[in-house]
Amino acid sequence: MEESHVELARVVREHSGRLAAALVHLIGDFTTAEDLVQDAVVAALQRWPVEGIPERPDAWLFTVSRRRGLDVLRRESNYRAKLAQLQWPVQPDPDERLRLIFTCCHPALPRAAQVALTLRVVGGLTTGQIARAFLVPETTVARRITRAKRKITDAGIPYRIPADDELGSRLSEVLTVLYLLFNEAYLSTAEQTQSRDLADDAEWLGTLLHQLMPTEPEVAGLLALIRLHRARAAARFDSDGGLVQLQRQDRSRWDRDAIADATHLLARAAGQHRPGPYQLQAAIVACHAEAERWEDTDWEQIVLLYDMLLHLAPSPVTRLHRAIALRYTAGPRAAMAELDTLADRLDRYHLYHATRADLLRELGHPDEARAADSRALELTANPAEQAVLQQRISWA
Amino acid sequence: MKYVLLFVDTEQFAKDLEAMEPAERARAYERVQEWMADNAATIRGGSKLQPPHTATTVRLDGDREPMITDGPFVEGKEVVSGYVEIDVADLDEALRMAKTWPGCPVVEIRPLES
Known part of the structure; x- marks a missing residue:
């Protein structure tokens, strides 16, 4: 991406969510406010590349929204009262943006709509940008957003921060949306990421959420997780865009300062003694990120962290990852025994078969290993992963 | 709103209820009564429905004579067994009520047209 595009994306993202929050507050109608902001964002993306980014991008976006807003408001009976409030500058209370996030991630909305709505309303992405990032038709994204907004209005989904007794479950809903978004970005290939760096959006949203909820350790945990992955992103692809496995990555390309910062963030969160799945996942990634060389990896600690994670959030996929770590503390035979217990549950998961292939190769069964790699290849749609598996089948 | x-x-729920000891079943009904009492301030009406074998469905198909069939409008393992109308601030409050419902295992929340 060109530098000017990065800057444009950053400015839009920084201001559009704030404007949306302020307008929902002023107009009292989520859908109308969101439409106004989206119009302004689209106008900005058309004009700023030509005219340059204005000195006060927030004022510019506000003015465009206001002009459109007046047309909408004229049809309303309390037009004058609302009009009086539509004055610059708008300074939304920080909580307004948090309300926006909780509304977009309301559990009564389907997951795909939560993701799209959060990106559009909080992150200032256009429908087209979201569609390209997720490789789905623009009409699909537009329909999801329209339906979601209609449901927010018609079903009475509130615009507020959930009460204390609901905050835990509602926050985990928000974190799931963020995590999905980051996963999508993380799994996409180098080629796709040129159109839009979704990982950047995910980190930005995580940072915002952490600013708004500084005392929630799981928010900090997820942000640390995202940053730890991003700090090593440069080494994940070779010059041809092929995926490089952790073991073979050039660790000198890792951003050691960013890793130290993320680890520090995680340590502070852990100091609150409220462990959760994201903090534990981040701690596991930190074990990898802090190792100077592959041989220095603290596998004992990693197995221990997986045990804790399984205790909090049991899942066959986590057990698979634990088995991978177990290979380095207890040997391939022990890891294989563990894997065998997962056969039923993970038969359709490519990583299960890819891991089996690794272990089979190590245990001296190359033919079975090749068969397992083929099975893995059938099961993944990710081009980067397909390429790695293809190589193993033809080389091994 | x-x-x-x-x-x-659900079929399973009906079976479970039937299999209960009388005292246990009485407690289950009591829990529902308590829920009704706890939420009395927002409940505007409603009722339990008689079982699906009592249902009759009428299909009005254009010019043709209305078609009358025995049974609920969808044949399935899940049947509507009752309803309450509530007046609360927003969906979150409705959700809060539905989440504490001690009776059958599925609750659909539908806003009324203003």
Whole structure:
């Protein structure tokens, strides 16, 4: 991406969510406010590349929204009262943006709509940008957003921060949306990421959420997780865009300062003694990120962290990852025994078969290993992963 | 805002209820009564429905004579067994009520047209 595009994306993202929050507050109608902001964002993306980014991008976006807003408001009976409030500058209370996030991630909305709505309303992405990032038709994204907004209005989904007794479950809903978004970005290939760096959006949203909820350790945990992955992103692809496995990555390309910062963030969160799945996942990634060389990896600690994670959030996929770590503390035979217990549950998961292939190769069964790699290849749609598996089948 | 909570029974739930000891079943009904009492301030009406074998469905198909069939409008393992109309601030309050419902295992929340 060109530098000017990065800057444009950053400015839009920084201001559009704030404007949306302020307008929902002023107009009292989520859908109308969101439409106004989206119009302004689209106008900005058309004009700023030509005219340059204005000195006060927030004022510019506000003015465009206001002009459109007046047309909408004229049809309303309390037009004058609302009009009086539509004055610059708008300074939304920080909580307004948090309300926006909780509304977009309301559990009564389907997951795909939560993701799209959060990106559009909080992150200032256009429908087209979201569609390209997720490789789905623009009409699909537009329909999801329209339906979601209609449901927010018609079903009475509130615009507020959930009460204390609901905050835990509602926050985990928000974190799931963020995590999905980051996963999508993380799994996409180098080629796709040129159109839009979704990982950047995910980190930005995580940072915002952490600013708004500084005392929630799981928010900090997820942000640390995202940053730890991003700090090593440069080494994940070779010059041809092929995926490089952790073991073979050039660790000198890792951003050691960013890793130290993320680890520090995680340590502070852990100091609150409220462990959760994201903090534990981040701690596991930190074990990898802090190792100077592959041989220095603290596998004992990693197995221990997986045990804790399984205790909090049991899942066959986590057990698979634990088995991978177990290979380095207890040997391939022990890891294989563990894997065998997962056969039923993970038969359709490519990583299960890819891991089996690794272990089979190590245990001296190359033919079975090749068969397992083929099975893995059938099961993944990710081009980067397909390429790695293809190589193993033809080389091994 | 007004909503209807539609209570939906499953076959399994009906079986479980039937298999209960009389005292246990009485406690189950009591819990429902308590829920009704706890939420009395927001409940505007509603009722338990008689079982699906009592249902009759009428299909009005254009010019043709209305078609009358025995049974509920969808044949399935899940049947609407009752409803309450509630008046609460927003969906979150309706959700809060539905989540504490001690009866059947499925509740559909539907807003009323203003």
